Amino acid sequence: MSLIKSTILDQTFKGTRRQLLKAMGIATAGGVSSLILSQGLNAASGSDNAAAEKISLPPSSDTDDGLYWNDVRSKFVLRPDIIYLNTGTEGSMPASVLASLTKNLKEFAGSPMECIGFKEDTHQMQIKNRKIFSEFAGADFSEIVLTTNTTEGLHFAVNGLDLKKGDEIITTLHDHHSGLSALHILKDRKGITIKELALPVPADSKQEIIDIFERAITAKTKVISICNINYTTGLRMPVKELCDMARHRGIISIVDGAHAMGALDFNLHDLGCDFYACSGHKWLNGPPGTGIFYIRNAGNNPHSLWPVLTEVYYLSNKGRVSTMLQMRGQQNTPALAAMIQAVELQKTIGRNKVQERILSLNRYLKERIIETWGKENLMTSFEQNDLCSGLTSFTPFKVFKDRYDSKKNLEVCKQLRKQNNIYIRNVDFKLKKTDTTKTNALRISTHIFNSCDEIDTTVRAIKKIADKI
Template sequence: METNALQTRWPDGDEGKWRELAKAFHFEPGLIYLNSGSEGSLPLEMQSILTQAMRHWASSPSQAFFDDVNLNSKQLANRSRMAKFVGADPADLVLTDNTTMGLAMVLLGLPNKGPCEIITTQQDHFSMYSPLSILAERQGVKIIEVSLPIPAKSSEDIVQIFRKAITPNTRAICFSHINYAVGLRMPVREICNLARERNILSLVDGAHALGMLDLNLRELGPDFYAASGHKWLNGPPGTGILYIRDAETNPWGLQPIVSERAMDVGNGLTIADALQARANLNGPAFYTLARTAEFFEGIGKSTIERRILQLSAEVEREAVAHWGQGSVFSPSHQAEDGALCCGLTAFVPSRNYALAYDATRMQQIAQRLVNEFGLWVLCTATPGPDGGRGPQINALRVSTHIYNFPDQIGRLFAVLQDIA
């Protein structure tokens, strides 16, 4: 297998090395990109790999589809590469189009067994709510939405919220590893342990964790984990993973709702293999995703996580210096429980914190940042910690990645000081 050109270890504090690494990516001149939480940037080397794989597919279609080890429809090689990256058994991994597909595969593939309640949060993503709404409408499943504190300060408090919501009819706990709106990094291991103790299924939306955090899914212990390849891992669009714990035995009886081999599950075919059997897949994109994961491994997953957190801590420091701690809705890096922090930082650019309830004004600020100053951040909205009774909280969400730098963060806040 080829070796990535930048496959080396990068010192955490060497800005020169990080500047050199950033050359692996290309952005439009003048653009300061602080929105990897929506879409990452495929490295230049990976663009070449994707192009070469597409050309091979076009020049020898049937050979690529049936026989090519990297491109064929079973995707065993790329599933193995991605499993290594996330700390999973290859037999437990399915390559998907995105997180949305993975969540739907699980929630809509579970057999209905009598009275059923599913716990989720009021701060989850629409990709979770959509299949849950179908279950509620078609099967009468009761959806319990718990409210999380903003900003959250304690892992144990979060676990206790879920513990209190459990009833004898609770069948599943579904939540995001990282809250997309305010950047709360959930205590996944503790919540999954709680679920397992009560014989409750755990499903995690890992859209923002893959590529941001040093993942080990075996250690985290979810029953199911869906993630996207196009965000923090900077893979091609239309790529993702679904982890199924103990796929060979399929303990939750998951049925393959998207498959050409559903009838063969249990007859020599595992649930993971059945969900992978979706006819003609985008083999070139999946191969490029796996190569991008190897690129990240070459830098060092823990090194990447530390760098991302260092930069997000800088965003928090700037926001607090300008507008006070109350302006920040993400967990604080200065808090006793720093494990709740991640690479997403959400804040309101004002000491008038009521600005967070003015969606129009916050969206206008985000639009001015990109249109006039080339600073791309996202305006997010989420129910407040009052159980959704009040108006939504709107915030500017900054994503800090390995191609970002402290001076870019400084530029963002200098502009916000003038326009907000």
């Protein structure tokens, strides 16, 4: 189906959204390739260590074609007997990334000295890969550090700042323990104060969240540390507005982008944060143990970040803080180079198309949840697209108190895995700081390789299991 045909279908279709998506072919994944337009990745990336396998996809004008998404699915090596709906915890590499990783590791093992930087100086190779990533993410290469994961980047930011006793950091009850751990180390070590804000579940508007932060800021606030997308409910935070508010008040902003990079189409400069830490191994579908850390204006960083992990600090030519953080001993260069292949897949599809696909599957899932359990069981925003992401949280239980029962929620995930080969996860969080019991929810991640059929199967299976528990 061409773009024109599907647009006409969009305008004239009178059925449900489910029927529409199915008619467009979004309902199925896997299967044969449609049109093939080869795109040589060596040429696209300018990288010498491009994957052995090239990514071939139809031209972008056909991206509304269901066959297109079948093609995308066919680029992944996910086992056909599983339904994988937990990208939020760990992504899956497409064949091109896996091929690159394998090739890089083989070359490395074959001749470590020759291949330490894949036939070029490691430092130069890292610069090249940082450049490719910075163009992709809307930053300058000197602002990018290739890391191991989001946790590492968050710790680089928090531990590298000059904060002192009495300084206040504002975060939320929905931030991940990776970032919160960094804050709590500072609290115990230096006596800084942490203010964890409660957020509406689900949220109705950006403004109500902005107001919560506006009310919480005091003269002592030195940092706001927030997630781009909360891992608990999938709420997309109004990051641009919050960073803007922070900057105007001289407050430093740190953003945890674990669930945004590779899922949303955004530009780091435009987002306006001071520091952004994210994973290469989740929504970007890079190898495990890869990540990215962004430092705004790293050449002339206004907040003088200390390079807390480096091998070049005492040298005369130590360079910028990002260079120092990049040079922190031997790293998994084969994996970091393969992560760049994952960037190429995203570029081939288009970041806007990736976001569109993720949000349409997410919307489809929420409609099925509402149809099956009612809107009151949904903990993720529904109507407001700008509050949505690839994560959806809900409770599959009719009895209200069951949403506090972690054992029951865990049991659903366990049985779903054992009986149906379906992978999701449970999450828990406090609604208020004073809560003594946490609210539990099931969380489903929908990524570009998933389908409406997989969502239908999963919702049916969860209902069957939850009704019996």
